[in-house]
Amino acid sequence: MKTIKIKIQDIKHWILTQNSLTKASDSRRSGMVASLLMLSFGVATAFGITPGLSTGGHGVTPVIEDITRTQLSGVATPGLYVQQDSVHNGDTLASLLFRMGVDDQEALSFIREDKTAKEIFRSMAPGKPIRIQKNTSGTLVSLRFPLNDKDILKITRVNDHFEASIAPATETKQLLQATGTIYSSLFAAADNAGLPDSVTRQLTHLFSTDIDFHNDLRRGDTFSVIYEADTDEFDQIKPGRIMAAEFVNKGQAYRRVFFNNADGGDYFTPEGVGIKASFLRSPIPFSRVTSGFTTERFHPILKMWRAHKGIDLAAPMGTPVEAVANATVVFAGWKNGYGNVIELRHSNGVDTVYGHLSGFVRGLRVGEHIRQGELIGYVGMTGWATGPHLHYEFKINNVQRDPQGPEVRRYLRASVNVAGHAKNQFLAATAPLIKELNAIRGTSTAQANFE
Secondary structure (H helix, E strand, O other): OHHHHHHHHHHHHHHHHHHHHHOOOOOOHHHHHHHHHHHHHOOOOOOOEOOOOOOOOOOOOOEEEEOOOOOOOOOOOOOEEEEEEEOOOOOOHHHHHHHOOOOOHHHHHHHHHOOOOOHHHHHOOOOOEEEEEEEOOOOEEEEEEEOOOOEEEEEEEEOOEEEEEEEEOOEEEEEEEEEEEOOOEHHHHHHHOOOOHHHHHHHHHHOOOOOOOOOOOOOOOEEEEEEEEEEEOOOOEEEEEEEEEEEEEOOEEEEEEEEOOOOOOEEEOOOOOEOOOOOOOOOOOOOEEEEOOEEEEEOOOOOOEEEEOOEEEEOOOOOEEEOOOOEEEEEEEEEHHHEEEEEEEOOOOEEEEEEEEEEEOOOOOOOOEEOOOOEEEEEEOOOOOOOOEEEEEEEEOOEEEOOOOHHHHOOOOOOOOOOOHHHHHHHHHHHHHHHHHHHHHOOOOOOOEEO
């Protein structure tokens, strides 16, 4: 049984890593696999496992709700049916339409011959959605297919012939909400609540200055999130930015709201206090220090005593590494014992170094401007490394300083608060979000004191 649990942990870590590496569309595949593992084996595995807790499955009732409350109405047309499917491996257009119950050679002939319609053959790829309308005899009435992120192919029967056109893709903006309770790990709870992985990562960024997500999580901690999402013509949801969130950790409640100000927007407490730290505590939210900053350490490869002017953060191979602050890339390549390494230059004479990487994010180049929390590379074991980890250095005026020491802590200060006339605008703009947070917070039984 112990071997099975280890294998399951490896599978879950691989899924989370692949989601980050490919910047996928946040489908709920990882959530479905996590749920299946919990139902089958009573195991939930993910980063940020709550210290000292069992990873057994628990009954969690997720709350996911569209709070835009858009009212939809329509009148069904007798004898016409709408069906949606997706392209499978090995599908041809004929086999795909046949699976959807379409029996219409005239339609297939038109698509093969029409200059616009046959664009579908160049764009068919596994996973792409297709929506058709047919009648009871299987005759095609209309077809919609995404050629790319911007264009939709539309084929429509008009009287006794077909017409094809390409139209801009449309999306509907909405606000979604989710709330969950942590029993084993944050990602397991987020999966149970139906929260997309990209939104979960945003959640860790928002509260990283107050909560150590590797050591501070406890059973019974709760979170509530309101986030933007775009729904396309095929009912596929693309999650966006968090607009408001609450995290209750060890009975202490922390809240964040987004305010779209003149600088492009930022996050604050409900009172307008800036929360964005100049530097994140760690380039990996879920990690632990395996080797600290020291002037004398026995090197495991060189077999000699020498200084270790950084810290080593343990994490699985391929774990995303983030920039701890806004910066410019000054080096990205191979450097001796560092292996694949990135060096970022920040303001006020600060540089940060990220070593032993398995690779860099695609397109990363020297001179590029990077924003805080942006993905820059992936944990590896290149150079002088005996196992996968991140070597992280914090340099002040080109001198390495302990990233956990007092000289670095002063860089973890908060951003500017909202004040003056902007404060009234802030309170008016965020009031509906705070009201909604209060409402969905009532779905949780956790008791907490507000910060």
